[in-house]
Amino acid sequence: MKHIARKRFGQNFLQDPQIVADIVGAVNPPRDGQVVEIGPGLGALTVPLMARVDHLHVVEIDRDLIARLKKQYPKDKLTIHEGDALEFDFGQLGPNLQIVGNLPYNISTPLLFHLASFAPMVRDMHFMLQKEVVERMVALPGESEYSRLSVMLQYRFYMDWLLDVPPESFDPAPKVDSAVVRLIPRPQEELTAKDPALLEKVVQAAFSQRRKMLRNTLKELGGEAWLEAHGIKPTARAEDVPVADYIALANSLVKPEN
DSSP states (O other), rough: OOOOOOOGGGGOOOHHHHHHHHHHHHOOOOTTTEEHHHHHHTTTTTTHHHHSSSOEEEEEEOOHHHHHHHHHHTTEEEEEEEEEEGGGGGGOOOOEEEEEEEOOOGGHHHHHHHHHTGGGGGGEEEEEEEEEHHHHHHOOTTTTTTOOOHHHHHHEEEEEEEEEOOGGGGGGGSSSSSSEEEEEEEGGGGGOOOOHHHHHHHHHHHHTTTTTTHHTTTTOOHHHHHHHTTTTTTTTOOOSSSSSHHHHHHHHSOOOOO
16 A cells, blocks of 8 residues: 655655665665664665665654554564654664664754764764755855854764755655765864853854844853954854854853862
8 A cells, every 4th residue: 555645744755766776875884784764764775774784773753654664574674663763862772873864854953953962872874855954064154054053063073965866756756955965973082162062052042143243142152352352253143153163162161160
């Protein structure tokens, strides 16, 4: 029986064999790899990934698709984690994870932030996303797409835009273009924020009102002299500031231990 894609789960099923081959080739998991797929859907990526690894983990929320997966694949080859990927503890699967998926576009940004918290456990991540989201992920300071997402993900990951995917590669075809991106966690020595939560706070405040100058959006955290001391013009806007400068601002707010 044909599965009807559900809008509330943001379902668009990949059906282009060449794109599937390109993604699996990019992931290139070792036979004993710890691979977890988010949203296996109808199995376009699941099947070729299972052929490459001894055991595959998947996270799926749709009960009908879960029932279908259970019927099609043996437990010794596939572990199904039933539930919302936004609430799933990826850390329970152990270290050196390879996470892959055609992410639901309606929750992609919060899901990326959730996944970033598991970066120490991750080897790499490969995701299909709305092209617009990938543009924001890899955007540089000064570009209109540069955003809170850009800063927080670039702080934690190296990112590569691997390929573009047209709407006709899916069923049903989405109304937007898609792209595949690779994320590789940065080594611990590059993560120089003394308090990552404080970095998040500074970045969130800066981008809270994009059109406003930093002297206004960051007024509560520090005055104009504070910005100037870090070589940042108080009249600059959030999208003008490189990741390293956000780190320096956040680190300057960390209170020294007694």
